[in-house]
Amino acid sequence: MSNKNGEALAIFATIVALALSREFDIDELNTLSCFFSALSSNICIITSQRASAVDAPEVEAEENR
Numbered sequence: 001m002s003n004k005n006g007e008a009l010a011i012f013a014t015i016v017a018l019a020l021s022r023e024f025d026i027d028e029l030n031t032l033s034c035f036f037s038a039l040s041s042n043i044c045i046i047t048s049q050r051a052s053a054v055d056a057p058e059v060e061a062e063e064n065r
Contacts, residue, residue, distance in 0.1 A: 021029060 020032065024032065
């Protein structure tokens, strides 16, 4: 992803956060915050596992030399 797209995503996230903050009370916002934190953590874990699986054949090939 280019830096320009990253900036657009950051701006979009800010706009969504502001819109949500106007619609929900503090308890609901806290619940949403926890949900999105958990979602983010799980996406990171899945990404890490997939990256490890992609790198695994290269590591095995090097070990067999």
